[in-house]
Amino acid sequence: MSIPFSPHIRAVHSPPISEVKGWLATRPDIGLELIDLCQAVPDYPPAPELVTHLATLLDDPLTSKYSPDEGLPEVLAAVCETYRRKYGAQLEPDNLCLTIGASQAFWLAIVTLCQAGDEVVVQSPYYFDHAMALDMLGIRGVYAPFDEASAGLPSPAVIAALITAKTRAILLVSPSNPTGAIIPPETLQELYSLAQCRNIALILDETYNEFIPGGVRPHDLFTRPGWGEHFVQLASFGKTFALTGYRAGLLAASRQFIQHALKVQDSMAVCQPRITQHAVRFGLEHLDAWVAANREMMARRHDLFRAEFMQPGNPFRLSASGAFFAWVRHPWPELTGRQAAKRLVDETAILCLPGEVFGSGLEGYLRLAFGNIREEAIPEAVRRFRKMAA
Ligand SMILES: Cc1ncc(COP(=O)(O)O)c(C=O)c1O
Structure with missing residues (x-):
């Protein structure tokens, strides 16, 4: 047995x-x-200069130690500066938590928001790890169907019709995995307003945001007053800096949200590995070109x-x-x-x-x-x- x-x-x-x-x-x-x-x-x-930089840190005894749960202050500051340029965002370090990839950022977001029996509206085709996590946690994924005519882009009307009293969030991925579709800023704006009006979260996974052609600003959601009341962003530096094995992710949300999410972080991973944090900082400060x-x-x-x-x-x-x-x-x-x-x-x-x-x-x-x-x-x-x- x-x-x-x-x-x-x-x-x-x-x-x-x-x-x-x-x-x-x-x-x-x-x-x-x-x-x-x-x-x-x-x-x-990864960029050779990043690898060279990391090699210089291996002898430092601090490199092998824990960092604060949310990450090192200088790395969080580098993220804030990057987000100011990229999104026009006025983030503070306490809006952020560095995570073990965008994968863990998703867990932090979901555990912070939902309990078993809650619902999350998810655009299909979805990223399978998201659906797997929801199922494991007993959270019901309610799936907006794939519409080939719109190349899989979400329809605010379709999503609105799927929201119930149990819905805690709308979950989107842009650029999409698997379709590659990039959700236009106006649609994101509409979906954010929908989330705001239904008092649920808009969770946006932007793992591939650095592959949007032309490097254009993906959206203005961070510039909205009170954005953190309804917007949660998941990001990854894994694809951006070709560091998928370093497990480099990020959760950006309101200060209050992050305070709760840090309880999950502490019990799940404590912190993103320090060497990864150094890699992220170097990338953000030196690798734009x-x-x-x-x-x-x-x-x-x-x-x-x-x-x-x-x-x-x-x-x-x-x-x-x-x-x-x-x-x-x-x-x-x-x-x-x-x-x-x-x-x-x-x-x-x-x-x-x-x-x-x-x-x-x-x-x-x-x-x-x-x-x-x-x-x-x-x-x-x-x-x-x-x-x-x-
Ligand atoms: C949409 C999406 N989110 C999250 C992840 C995981 O990213 P990370 O490697 O940063 O955990 C992936 C990886 O393929 C992905 O496609």
């Missing part, structure tokens, strides 16, 4: 990336090099990917794309997304994610992280899709 596990955890699917990467162990050798469009990881290393160059490179990857993928004769259809991702319809109505993705890895050595991990009813789609591969590798990747029989 084995110990019983929580029914919530048993009901949650295993991590999709691990599942899909697990297929590699049994795939047939077809003589093609693998093209990995699965987990979103920039292919390039490096980040901008990568943003431009990503935009070129996107343009090339779209141009190649949309040439006539491709049995796959581009449904939406942007920032780091393409969301495509596969040509096999009889196959689920899992079966289609498995077929692609077995027959043409392309690894990607099945649509259904981003929401139910999305078996006809696949997510491709074109941001993972260099520009010169894109034509070959697209050629492999085009050669598949419909």
